[in-house]
Every structure is written in C-alpha cells, then in structure tokens.
Amino acid sequence: MWRISGPRAAQVHEALTGDAVPKPRVATRVAVRGPRSGDIVDDGLALWFPAPASFTGEDVLELHLHGGAAAIAQIARALGAVPAVRMAEPGEFTRRAFEHGKMDLTEAEGLADLVDAETEAQLRQARRQMAGELGALYERWRSELIAAIAFFEAEIDFSDEDLPPGLRAKVAAEIRRISGEIAVHLDDGRRGEILRGGVSIAIIGPPNAGKSSLLNRLARRDAAIVSETAGTTRDVIEIHLDLGGFPVILADTAGLREAGGDIEREGVRRAKARAEQADLKLAVFDGGVWPARDPATVAMIDGDTIVIVNKIDLGVIPEAPFIGVSAKSGAGLDRLEAALGDAVRQRFQPAAAPALTRDRHRQALIDCQRAFARFLAASASELAAEDLRLAARSLGRITGRVDVEEILGVIFAEFCIGK
Numbered sequence: 001m002w003r004i005s006g007p008r009a010a011q012v013h014e015a016l017t018g019d020a021v022p023k024p025r026v027a028t029r030v031a032v033r034g035p036r037s038g039d040i041v042d043d044g045l046a047l048w049f050p051a052p053a054s055f056t057g058e059d060v061l062e063l064h065l066h067g068g069a070a071a072i073a074q075i076a077r078a079l080g081a082v083p084a085v086r087m088a089e090p091g092e093f094t095r096r097a098f099e100h101g102k103m104d105l106t107e108a109e110g111l112a113d114l115v116d117a118e119t120e121a122q123l124r125q126a127r128r129q130m131a132g133e134l135g136a137l138y139e140r141w142r143s144e145l146i147a148a149i150a151f152f153e154a155e156i157d158f159s160d161e162d163l164p165p166g167l168r169a170k171v172a173a174e175i176r177r178i179s180g181e182i183a184v185h186l187d188d189g190r191r192g193e194i195l196r197g198g199v200s201i202a203i204i205g206p207p208n209a210g211k212s213s214l215l216n217r218l219a220r221r222d223a224a225i226v227s228e229t230a231g232t233t234r235d236v237i238e239i240h241l242d243l244g245g246f247p248v249i250l251a252d253t254a255g256l257r258e259a260g261g262d263i264e265r266e267g268v269r270r271a272k273a274r275a276e277q278a279d280l281k282l283a284v285f286d287g288g289v290w291p292a293r294d295p296a297t298v299a300m301i302d303g304d305t306i307v308i309v310n311k312i313d314l315g316v317i318p319e320a321p322f323i324g325v326s327a328k329s330g331a332g333l334d335r336l337e338a339a340l341g342d343a344v345r346q347r348f349q350p351a352a353a354p355a356l357t358r359d360r361h362r363q364a365l366i367d368c369q370r371a372f373a374r375f376l377a378a379s380a381s382e383l384a385a386e387d388l389r390l391a392a393r394s395l396g397r398i399t400g401r402v403d404v405e406e407i408l409g410v411i412f413a414e415f416c417i418g419k
Contacts, residue, residue, distance in 0.1 A: 001062060001064050001065070002061075002062070002063040002065065003060065003061070003062050003063075003088075003093065004060065004061040004062075004063075004079075004085070005056045005058045005060045005088075005093060006058050006059065006085075007058070008082060008084055008085055009021075009058070009059040009060060009061040010048075010061070011082060012061055012079060012085060013030075013046065013048070013061050015078060015079075015081070015082050016030075016032045016033065016063070016075070016078055016079075017030045017031060017032060017033070017046070018033065021046075021048040021061070022046055022047075022048050023048070024048050024049065024050050024053070025047065025048070025049060026047075026048075027045045027046075027047055028045065028047075028048075029043065029044070029045060029046075030044065030045070030046040030063070031043045032044070032063065032065060032071075032078075033078075034074045034077075034078065041070070041071045041074045041075065042066055042067075042068070042071040042075070043065070044063060044064045044065035044066060045063075045064040046061065046063055046064075047061070047062040047064070048060075049061075049062070052100065055093065055097055055102065056093055056096040056097045056100060056102065057096065057099075057100025058096060058100065063075075091112075094108050094111055094112075095108075103132075104135045104139075104400050105135075105398065105399055105400035106129055106132075106134045106135035106138065106361075106398060106399055107131075107132055107135055109129065109357070109358060110126050110127070110128070110129030110130030110131070111130050113125070113126035113129065113130075113357065114126040114127065114130055118240075118242065118247055119242045119246055119247045120242075120245030121195055121245045121246045121247070121348075121350070122195060122196065122247055124350065125192060125195055125196065125350055125355060125357065128350075128354055129354065129357060133354040134354040134355075134356075134357070134361075135398075135399045137185075137353070137354055138361075138395055138398050138399050139395075139399055139401075141178055141181065141182065141395055142392055142395040142396060142399075142401070144174065144178055145178060145388065145391060145395065146392055148171050148174045148178075148388065149385065149388045149392060151167070151170070151171055152167070152168065152171040152381075152384070152385060152388060153385055168381075168384075172375075172376060175375060175376065175388070176376070178372075179369060179372045182365055182369060185353070185356060186356070186362065186366070186369075188351070188355060188356060189347070191348050191349075191355050192350070192354075192355025192356045192357040193356065193357055193358065193359065193362075194279060194348055195246070195247070195348055195350065195355070195357075196357050196358075197247075198240065198247040198248060199243075199246060199247065199249065199279050199280065199344055199347075200249050200251070200277065200278045200279045200280075201248055201249065201250050201251065201278060201279065201280045201281070201282060201340070202251045202253055202274045202277075202278035202280075203215060203250065203252050203253060203281075203282045203284060204253055204275050204281055204282070204283055204297055204300055205283055205284035205285060205286075205297050206285070206294035206296070206297055208286060209285055209286040209294075209310055210284060210286070210311060210327040210328075211252055211284050212252050213310075213327035213328065214282070214284060214308070214310060214325065214327040215237065215239065215250060215252040216327075217327050217333055218239075218241065218250060218337070219239045219241065219250070236251050236252070236270055236271070237251065238251050243337070243340065243341055243344055244341040244344070244345065246341075246344045246345070246348060248344065251274055251278070253270065253271030253274055253275065278304075279304065279347070280304050280305070280306070280340075280343055280344070280347070281300065281301075281302075281304060281305040281306070282305070282306050282308055283297050283300065283301050283305050283307045283308065284308045284309075284310050285297065285307070285308070285309050285310065285322075286310065286311060287309045287310050287311035287312055287314055287316040287318070288311050288314055288316075290309055290316045291318075304343075306323065306336075306339055306340060306343060307321065307322045308322070308323050308324075308336065309323070309324045309325070310325055310326065310327055311326060311327075311328070312324040312325060312326050312331060312332060313326040313328055313329050313331060323335055323336050323339055360398070361398050364394045364397050364398045365394070365395075365398075367390075367391075367394040368391045368394040368395055371388070371390040372391055374387040375387035375391070
C-alpha cells in the first residue's frame with residue numbers, strides 16, 4: 001500500500017492513473033501506468049481523503065496495489081518524477097497529524113506503542129493512550145491550573161481593587177489538590193512503563209540447580225546451553241515471553257558461588273546486578289540436596305521472589321510456599337507458570353486510571369511538582385505567579401501544547417516509515 005500526503009496528492013493520482021481523484025472515502029479501482037511506457041504495471045484500489053478529514057489533516061491518497069519488485073520500482077520512479085514529492089521520514093505522517101491538531105503527543109506515542117505491541121496487555125494500554133485517556137488527564141490538570149493562575153493573577157493586576165478575601169489561600173488549596181492527584185499518578189510503581197517495555201524476571205540460584213533447564217522449559221525451546229558442568233552460564237541470557245498477555249523478559253544468570261576465575265566472577269557480578277534490577281525473581285534451589293539451601297541465593301530472596309525447588313523427579317516434595325518442579329520432565333511447570341502469572345498480574349495489572357507510560361511524562365510531572373512547591377513557599381506574588389506558569393508549561397510539554405519542538409524529532413524517530 002502506498003500513502004501520499006500533502007498538497008500534491010491529487011497530482012500524484014493523476015500522474016499515475018491519468019484520471020482525477022475518485023470520490024472521497026470510496027474505494028475505486030484504478031490502473032497504474034509506468035512513467036515512460038504508459039503501460040499498465042499494476043491495478044488495485046484508490047482511496048481519496050481530502051483535507052482536513054484525513055489522518056494527517058492534509059490531502060491523502062492511498063493506493064492499495066498488488067506489489068511485486070518490478071511494479072514497485074516503476075511506481076517509485078513515477079512518484080519521483082512528480083515535483084516536490086519525496087519519501088516520508090520515520091513517523092512523518094503521525095507528526096503531520098500532530099501538527100495539524102489531529103492528535104496530541106500522548107496519542108501519537110500511543111500509536112507508536114500500538115504498532116510495537118506484542119502482547120494483549122500492551123495492546124490494551126496502547127489503545128487507551130491512543131484514544132486520548134492519558135492526554136485528557138494531563139489536559140484537565142492543565143486547564144484547572146490555568147484557571148487557578150488567572151484567579152491568582154487578579155491579585156497582581158488588580159491589587160487596588162476590592163478582591164474577594166482569602167484569594168491566595170483558595171488558589172493554594174486548589175494547587176495542593178492538583179499536586180495530590182499528580183503525586184498519586186506518579187506513585188504507581190512504574191506500572192505503565194514496565195508494561196510497555198516488559199516485566200523483567202531474573203532466574204537466580206546456585207550452579208547446577210537447573211536454572212538454564214528451567215529457562216528452556218518456560219521458553220519451550222533450547223535457548224540456553226545445559227550441562228552438568230558447574231558454571232556453564234557465564235553471561236545473562238534473555239528470552240521474551242508472552243505470559244498471560246503480559247510481556248516478560250526472562251533472564252538466566254550465572255550460578256551464585258565463590259567464583260574461581262575472572263570470567264566467572266564477572267558472571268556472578270552480572271547475575272547479582274540483574275537480580276537487583278529485576279521486577280521479579282525466581283530463586284531456584286537444587287532438589288537433590290534439599291532442604292539444604294545456598295546462602296548466597298537465600299540472601300537475595302525478598303517479597304518479589306518466587307522460590308522454586310527443582311528436580312522433584314528425584315523424590316523430594318518441598319513444603320509450601322515453595323514450588324516444586326522438574327525442569328527435566330516438566331512436572332510442576334503448570335503450577336509455576338500460574339504462580340508467575342498471578343505475580344505479574346498482581347503487580348502490573350493496569351489500574352482504572354490511565355497509566356504513565358514514558359519517562360519524559362514522569363520528568364515533566366516532577367518539574368510541575370517542584371514548581372508547585374516553590375509557589376507554596378513563595379512570599380512575593382509575582383514570583384509565585386511565575387512558578388504557576390512554569391508548572392502549566394511542564395504539563396503542556398507532555399501533550400505538546402508548549403515548547404515541544406526540541407523533543408518532536410526524538411518522539412517521531414521511533415516510528416517506522418509510513419506511520
């Protein structure tokens with residue numbers, strides 16, 4: 001499919017087909033001809049979306065053709081012959097939609113997440129953001145703040161007039177209310193950001209406990225090398241899973257022990273670092289020596305850890321809350337996957353309110369909170385008013401209302417060509 005947006009879209013249709021554009025939003029069969037011979041190189045459907053009723057807000061032509069290398073090459077040459085027509089840059093269609101007021105920045109980012117979504121949970125979150133839920137929340141705060149600013153500036157502009165008593169106290173109360181809502185929004189455990197990027201789960205434990213075999217079982221493939229030789233895993237091995245609709249990055253790490261060489265010591269260091277950074281941990285113990293437990297692994301167990309006893313095929317039956325599995329036979333794997341799915345859902349299930357999904361949103365909200373704190377502490381009305389303006393500007397940067405030119409390139413560079 002070819003998509004052309006801009007004031008020369010109608011000229012492109014005429015150059016390729018020899019006809020005027022079809023009726024708006026009506027699929028019309030067309031024959032596309034080569035630029036030199038005039039012979040038909042492909043036929044298909046044309047859709048015409050005149051401005052401003054299009055995705056970008058400009059005239060948009062869509063050509064749905066069969067394709068083929070030779071036909072694509074000829075059509076590309078024909079397009080190149082039309083003056084001022086060029087290939088789109090990554091994210092350019094979405095950027096034009098933003099610039100023409102068709103969406104705000106959070107909706108554009110939601111579209112990017114929709115394109116990249118690999119699991120059902122990611123898809124749901126992206127749809128909510130693309131539908132404008134997150135942007136509407138930020139714009140509500142911004143509108144309420146602007147109203148408070150206008151109310152407060154009356155104290156400065158009309159200081160000689162008879163203004164209502166307690167004006168500043170009323171504005172301060174409103175700012176505290178907005179600040180409280182933003183604080184709750186920020187204190188979300190980074191659920192939206194983690195869901196967007198994937199839940200990080202580290203498998204830890206002593207050498208030969210069966211960590212790599214367990215990773216392979218969960219991956220349903222031989223992702224990691226398995227050997228009876230202790231210390232086979234030296235680096236962190238990652239696989240990506242869809243766990244009940246949630247994106248998961250599962251990492252197999254080196255066995256925790258007093259390493260004998262530089263390479264193995266580095267592997268143990270990376271294992272500990274990865275475990276500290278992980279959202280969840282799977283601590284695997286060797287059922288062959290159970291109930292003996294590796295002290296280094298025990299020291300890393302916390303409230304975000306699921307404890308597993310491997311090799312139950314040897315006859316060991318661990319007591320609750322430990323989960324017994326056999327990475328060799330697959331026994332107990334269903335119970336482990338259910339427990340892991342419950343842990344992920346409990347921690348990262350999207351809440352009723354739209355989730356904060358990007359660090360740039362978080363930083364802008366933190367800047368807003370800092371401006372609120374300065375306002376509440378300011379003695380001079382002029383300085384307090386400027387702090388409120390800075391707070392409003394921070395909120396506006398999230399949706400694209402103000403001062404966004406410097407971040408547009410970064411945001412839309414994440415898109416693929418044609419979006």
